Amino acid sequence: MNKLINMSIKGKLIIVGGGINTAENIPSHLPKEEALNDFFYQNGILKKIIEESKLKENSRIEIITTASQSPKLAAESYIKAFKLLSATNVAHLDINTRVDALHPDSLARLDEANVVLFSGGDQLRLTSTIGGTPFQQKLLQKYYHEDFIYAGTSAGAAAASSSMIYQGASNDALLKGAVEMNSGLGLIDSIIVDTHFIQRGRIGRLFQAVTGNPMKIGIGLSEDTGLIISDNNNKMTAIGSGSVIL
Template sequence: MNIQGKLMIIGGAVDKGSFTEASFDINVANNLNFFETGILKRLILESKHKEKSRIEVVTTASKIPREVGPEYVKAFQFLNATNVDVLHIEKREQATDPEVLARIKAADVVMFTGGDQLRLTSILGGTELHDIILDKYRNEDFVYAGTSAGAAAASNNMIYQGSSSEALLKGEVKITSGLGLIDDVTIDTHFVQRGRIGRLFQAVVGNPKVLGIGLGEDTGLLIIENKMEAIGSGLVILVDGRQIKDTNLTQVELGQPVSINNLVVHVMSKYDTYDLKTNKMYIQSSQYEVDLLDKNPETVK
């Protein structure tokens, strides 16, 4: 399928400050790190009408939607994107409301906030709103953006529970169906800071065809067709299980440690890319590209 839309998945942010502060403009450097990393600015640039794009912020995953929504509106407004509003969808019935559906249909960008990804999928999954988003992503110049829970829910396979410290004990990581914008990946967020690499290991060993994506905070991926580009200040961890040679997964009891032989891990930083079709990673500032250029400038274009 030739996907026309774009996907921006973000790992979340810890030191984001508050856009409800009276001194917001004065202390902007200490506020939402998306300014420093350029994530929200990049989101606007990738949208159909740039600063004039219609952006809907959906707070379904959050337990404090009335606080979260206005912060994102102010964040976008600071970047001169003023055609922004918030949709508080807290019940499945609201996902069939004609006014809500009309707003989603008119949106160039839908931004899903953080919170609980299981709450997000259980409320929106299988609704007309969900169908509209999938259709827009597949067939229009549309951006699905999600941070934290909104990112985790974007894939077909969604991690919704699992202790970081015991993630490599069989059965500890719980996986269900996500919103299904992208297949053959599973996404985990707040990845580096919360030590969640074991969760991806177990998710991948259960089906090595699935690429594990771990998003650090203040970090994300911009996915256009088969190309993923790292954005933000931190790290993206990719766990590739296609070369796994052996595991004890089916031999041990629930709660017992899982062994994996020959699991491949990639680490991406800003501007690095990964091709989902060829399963190859490209480092933007490769030291080997520099060495080759220094030795024979004519051979490198």
């Protein structure tokens, strides 16, 4: 893994603070011309993921819901939303156990993917299921060597970095040990990500996390808001409808 960290990066990270607009509240009877003017279609995060991907609407997109307590419902929501945006090749890659992360079919599907989207939920469940498996290794290899997108929302965003916050309330953040951290999936080493940042008042715990890891940049992402990190991690572009705090 150390060799990977020192190499140039061909892939992109798209990390989101949760609460992605999936257009579930858009009435089905809305005329197409009006719907196309909606933020979801023109500037929404899922639209940006498609635009940034290698094959655009034809990219193979795998939804990974390991962190979620309702994996099928979460996957169905994203699949429906991507299809509304004319994506033609979207599926649910269901990894609930470490055995799933070892299965040849799971590895083959990851190998063919242009985009993976990791859903929200419990980031510790995500990293403890995938961390240290061939699935994680292949994920890193694709990110470093291919025109590939790792997209993560909420737990999926927090888990993207080498060091992740997984527990702790902001109002207790100044108490020793109140903010708990663990190893993430290791796609990027220089940041610590906190999600639902504005909505849940998490500035205190991000301060504490950065104080304990002073070589890291703390990034707070509000809901339906994200960053595209590209060009060997030297470029960040804000997307979505809210605020990004560095």
